Amino acid sequence: MLDIKQIRQNPEFFKKGLQAKNSGDKIEVLLELDQQRRSIVSQSDELKGIRNRVSAEIAQLKKINQTADDKISEMKKVGEKIKDLDDEIGSIDEQLNSIMITLPNMPHESVKVGRTAEENEFVREWGKKPQYDYLLKDHLDLAENLGILDFYRGAKVSGSGFPIYKAAGARLERAFINFMLDMHTEKHGYQEIFPPFMVNRESAFGTGQLPKLEDDMYRDNTDDLFLIPTAEVPVTNIHRDEIILENQLPIHYAAYSACFRREAGSYGKDTRGLSRVHQFNKVEMVRFTQPENSYEAHEELLQNAEDVLQALNLHYRIVSLCSGDLSFAAAKCYDIEIWAPGSLKYFEVSSVSNFEDFQARRANIRYRRALDGKVSYVHTLNGSGVATPRLMIAFLETYQTDEGTITIPEILQPYTGFKQIKSQSS
RNA sequence: GGAGAGAUGGCAGAGCGGUUGAAUGCGGCGGCCUCGAAAGUCGUUUCCCGACGUGUCGGGACGGGGGUUCGAAUCCCUCUCUCUCCGCCA
Numbered sequence: 423m424l425d426i427k428q429i430r431q432n433p434e435f436f437k438k439g440l441q442a443k444n445s446g447d448k449i450e451v452l453l454e455l456d457q458q459r460r461s462i463v464s465q466s467d468e469l470k471g472i473r474n475r476v477s478a479e480i481a482q483l484k485k486i487n488q489t490a491d492d493k494i495s496e497m498k499k500v501g502e503k504i505k506d507l508d509d510e511i512g513s514i515d516e517q518l519n520s521i522m523i524t525l526p527n528m529p530h531e532s533v534k535v536g537r538t539a540e541e542n543e544f545v546r547e548w549g550k551k552p553q554y555d556y557l558l559k560d561h562l563d564l565a566e567n568l569g570i571l572d573f574y575r576g577a578k579v580s581g582s583g584f585p586i587y588k589a590a591g592a593r594l595e596r597a598f599i600n601f602m603l604d605m606h607t608e609k610h611g612y613q614e615i616f617p618p619f620m621v622n623r624e625s626a627f628g629t630g631q632l633p634k635l636e637d638d639m640y641r642d643n644t645d646d647l648f649l650i651p652t653a654e655v656p657v658t659n660i661h662r663d664e665i666i667l668e669n670q671l672p673i674h675y676a677a678y679s680a681c682f683r684r685e686a687g688s689y690g691k692d693t694r695g696l697s698r699v700h701q702f703n704k705v706e707m708v709r710f711t712q713p714e715n716s717y718e719a720h721e722e723l724l725q726n727a728e729d730v731l732q733a734l735n736l737h738y739r740i741v742s743l744c745s746g747d748l749s750f751a752a753a754k755c756y757d758i759e760i761w762a763p764g765s766l767k768y769f770e771v772s773s774v775s776n777f778e779d780f781q782a783r784r785a786n787i788r789y790r791r792a793l794d795g796k797v798s799y800v801h802t803l804n805g806s807g808v809a810t811p812r813l814m815i816a817f818l819e820t821y822q823t824d825e826g827t828i829t830i831p832e833i834l835q836p837y838t839g840f841k842q843i844k845s846q847s848s
Numbered sequence: 849g850g851a852g853a854g855a856u857g858g859c860a861g862a863g864c865g866g867u868u869g870a871a872u873g874c875g876g877c878g879g880c881c882u883c884g885a886a887a888g889u890c891g892u893u894u895c896c897c898g899a900c901g902u903g904u905c906g907g908g909a910c911g912g913g914g915g916u917u918c919g920a921a922u923c924c925c926u927c928u929c930u931c932u933c934c935g936c937c938a
Binding site for chain 1: 858866867876877893894895897898899906907908917918919
């Protein structure tokens with residue numbers, strides 16, 4: 423959520439920001455409503471002041487057993503007027519709010535202005551594309567030959583986009599998750615969270631999924647709960663409606679969760695294999711910081727995600743999203759794209775975002791400054807560390823041998839319990 | 849799912865129609881005392897909105913929403929959540 427006060431003070435900045443995010447210009451309408459609202463609120467406040475004073479007088483009169491009928495009937499009229507004004511305020515609030523909740527966050531000044539992903543900025547890359555002296559298979563061929571993924575039966579059981587991981591494939595998936603969680607908790611100092619996989623409407627609103635992305639989430643209509651698209655949602659909402667003491671900041675959480683995405687309208691795009699699925703696993707890092715520290719934290723967060731890929735010796739590159747490609751709530755976002763040598767493509771495995779106070783404002787997450795005891799909004803950030811399906815793609819394709827088996831790098835062997843994946847008996 | 853009880857400040861816990869933004873205790877902060885600390889003692893300590901010389905003034909908020917009333921933390925309705933007992937259940 424944006425701050426109406428800031429919009430009031432500097433409308434041009436917000437008009438530019440909305441434009442950079444490819445969002446229509448609602449600022450003028452907003453300011454007009456805001457002006458009306460404040461005018462009516464001050465009228466209402468004035469009448470309430472009168473009512474408070476006279477009511478106190480009535481109480482005094484009653485105490486000494488005098489009649490106050492004239493004052494009472496006068497206040498009855500005032501009360502009706504107040505109610506009318508407050509009803510008007512209510513209806514303006516509704517209009518204001520319906521606009522406010524749809525306005526995206528402003529891009530940070532360091533973010534390049536652009537319309538689409540084509541204009542994203544290359545930041546850096548790590549490692550090199552590995553070279554092979556044999557013909558490479560893509561992850562689908564590998565997984566099928568090895569018997570470690572079963573898309574066909576996944577589709578039978580649930581539908582397309584619900585892969586089944588089998589045997590060494592299941593174990594490898596679990597190894598990824600444990601490996602990443604251990605790294606973030608033991609090496610990077612995150613506290614581990616195992617969150618609920620379903621959230622209520624308030625939580626989905628708090629992180630910015632609602633109202634825009636309602637159709638992209640799986641929903642339980644009976645209880646009005648949403649299956650989480652990312653652990654960001656439950657984990658960020660842990661501190662919804664709270665005031666955190668400054669000495670408890672920064673807060674670092676790392677959480678595994680299954681993630682559920684309907685990906686409405688995306689059919690026909692990347693539908694093969696693991697690149698785009700409805701249910702997947704991800705380890706997510708979430709941070710709460712003081713505003714002045716959030717951009718430093720953003721770079722650290724990116725580094726934490728990179729560490730996973732570096733430890734596994736997988737080549738990747740980093741891009742900084744241009745303004746038009748930023749998500750609704752993000753002020754700045756780095757995407758980490760991993761190289762899949764069998765597919766000859768880079769796949770996005772992590773998004774590392776700074777939301778500044780946008781989510782904090784929606785979810786009412788504040789902190790009390792040690793210096794003066796004042797209350798302000800925290801900054802929230804999160805980054806995938808990382809999502810497993812595309813990690814699996816790059817991993818299988820990178821570590822394939824000329825015989826179609828997979829060599830497990832040493833660092834992961836304690837987690838897999840095996841050193842290579844050969845054809846699994848089914 | 850059934851029956852009952854409850855939701856008040858950072859926490860515990862009073863108040864149950866009229867100076868109650870809210871007793872009291874704990875915690876926090878500041879002063880005094882002390883070489884220092886503890887103890888003691890005095891003071892202080894919620895958030896939101898608006899207006900104008902940022903300090904004052906006005907308004908709002910006792911789980912959410914609605915109602916009754918001149919006036920609601922206090923009465924009524926409704927929703928949500930928590931606790932106890934019963935049922936069901938991995």
